[in-house]
Amino acid sequence: MSTSRQDVAKLGPGWNKVLLNYALAMQALDEQPIADRNSWKFLGAMHGFHPQLWINERLIKSGAPIPADLTNHTYGNQCQHGSWYFLSWHRAYLFAFEAIVAAKVKELTGDDWALPYWNYLDSSNPQALYLPDAFVAKTLPDGKPNPLNKYPRRPGIKAIKPVRGFSLEAMDENDFIVGNGTLGFGGGITGNFVQFDGVAGELETNPHNTVHGLVGGYMGNALLAGLDPIFWLHHCNIDRLWEAWMNTPGKTMVRDPLWLNGPADRSFIMPVPGDNAPGVTFTSKDTLKGGKFYRTYDDLIIGTGVTPGVHAVARVNMGSPSKQTVQPIGANAAVVKIGGAPVGTHIDLEPTAAANSMATMGATSPGKEVARLYLSLESVRGSAPSPLLDVYVNLPEGADPALSPDRYAGSLTLFGLNVASQTDGPHAGSGLGYTIDITDLAQRLADAGDFDPNHLRVTLVPGEQITDEEPITVERISVLKRSGIVS
Ligand SMILES: [Cu+2]
Missing domain, CATH: 1.10.1280.10 (Di-copper center containing domain from catechol oxidase)
Known part of the structure; x- marks a missing residue:
């Protein structure tokens, strides 16, 4: 080798x-x-x-x-x-x-x-x-x-x-x-x-x-x-x-x-x-490099989205990870169960923290406060092996998600859900956790006048492997504010 x-x-x-x-x-x-x-x-x-x-x-x-x-x-x-x-x-x-x-x-x-x-x-x-x-x-x-x-x-x-x-x-x-x-x-x-x-x-x-x-x-x-x-x-x-x-x-x-x-x-x-x-x-x-399980590749550029050796400029650096903070600024009130149809849930936000996130998320000058926003889906459970879930933000009630790409936050393939949800398993069925970055989406919604710092609506749209007979549950959905200093 x-x-x-x-x-x-x-x-x-x-x-x-x-x-x-x-x-x-x-x-x-x-x-x-x-x-x-x-x-x-x-x-x-x-x-x-x-x-x-x-x-x-x-x-x-x-x-x-x-x-x-x-x-x-x-x-x-x-x-x-x-x-x-x-x-x-x-x-x-x-x-x-x-x-x-x-x-x-x-x-x-x-x-x-x-x-x-x-x-x-x-x-x-x-x-x-x-x-x-x-x-x-x-x-x-x-x-x-x-x-x-x-x-x-x-x-x-x-x-x-x-x-x-x-x-x-x-x-x-x-x-x-x-x-x-x-x-x-x-x-x-x-x-x-x-x-x-x-x-x-x-x-x-x-x-x-x-x-x-x-x-x-x-x-x-x-x-x-x-x-x-x-x-x-x-x-x-x-x-x-x-x-x-x-x-x-x-x-x-x-x-x-x-x-x-x-x-x-x-x-x-x-x-x-x-x-x-x-x-x-x-x-x-x-x-890691120098370790007994380290191997090398012929190329680290093509199809990777980065250029090793060249400083990444895709996203502003928020400073040392140990100095960044992650703070929940709102969560929904109850477990959400998703079967064959989309389900909406409401999140009350701390308006000051939300408004501050919106005001600082675009910062690029070194030394300035900068924020990003995320949805956190906690303890997702279900019995299917890899169900597909689409997530939307501020989709009006009754609106067709397929016709609202401007409200699309992301898609999750819940790979391993069956294993993580086994109550007799070594993890006692604690389920899976996911985060979805909604910084750019929130900014676009704000620009369109559709972002209210008092609350957020999240819609979960079932894809394959999610049905009324085999639903999934999401224990809690919260909004996380990540803060740092542009460096
Ligand atoms: Cu894998």
Whole structure:
């Protein structure tokens, strides 16, 4: 694994050598029993595992022995979402996976192999949203079934359908973590091991969650996602986006020892090539440059929305994250339940704080007070694996959301909702948290005379996987004011 990771679009069409070798290795690993720590299923189960679901999906046989290290959370169900460990955990997961596949490729063909990335937001490539041919081909060049197209996705999918909100906007955020972790690029603070908990960071929310939902099928369910070979190319791109972000001046990475050395209550662990060889434990700092789980990319500019080495000017810098404040300036009064129809909810705002936010959000001169506004959706719960929710602000009662793009705040793919809502899970069903930046929207509404500092109306519009039979609930919706000093 000496080479850098490359853009899959640059490897050549169809069955290029990298993807053919990936298919051959995947096939071989998929034939190994789940108890082998190098098997395809073991690797997938590390992300998410649910014995009954896996039996229903005919991935494992009913009554067949299941290795304890998958059910006791040592290796199994280890993936970190909705927390500041999301990026570091997945980086090590990619590293371990790549090493195991590369070892298999070496054994089968003698070739070196590195995991490629799927650069779906490369605006210079008209084919960027297409899954590489090798992932949709029915057969291998020799006519045998194609292992890269073995597990279910959206029926007939050839490309992900660009939806509103699917963007690199997360890359504009300057801070990995702000305040107590409710806001920022990288996810909310958690000291201990939790699989799905707390607040998702901006990069996790979009494009990460969005792509999981757009590919659909196993990719749309955290308990199955790691089994789809495209999962790894998707996460490789997310990892590259993080690396590009960290290398861009003006971005502040977290340096909290709790993150660097975490989690506090147990170690993360990854398998190594060679079945049932002892695994390697690690902390977040092992995934940073110089660490044992660090890998490099051929390019950090194309399709990343930033230019490493060049100071980012996309968004005004609000000063050191530790000096910024995040303060709720209003919340709705009751739990909101969303079924098959849009639901509106009312938020009373502290008028002085809201007016002050509006007055300072456009500040650009160094030393001046500056604010941003966010909607915070707390403890979202439901049983579907990746429901879609559109959010609008100040949509008049009865108005058709589809005809009101000027009130659109954002879309959320609630990836992992099923896992985060399991009351028998290790997180006791605390649900998921999300924030949506409404700074620009609030400014536009104010310019149009439609922003009242006394209150805000939020409308939640159900997309796929949200029905009267399978509703979702949002415990609380609040408005957060983030304040800082332009620097
Ligand atoms: Cu993922």
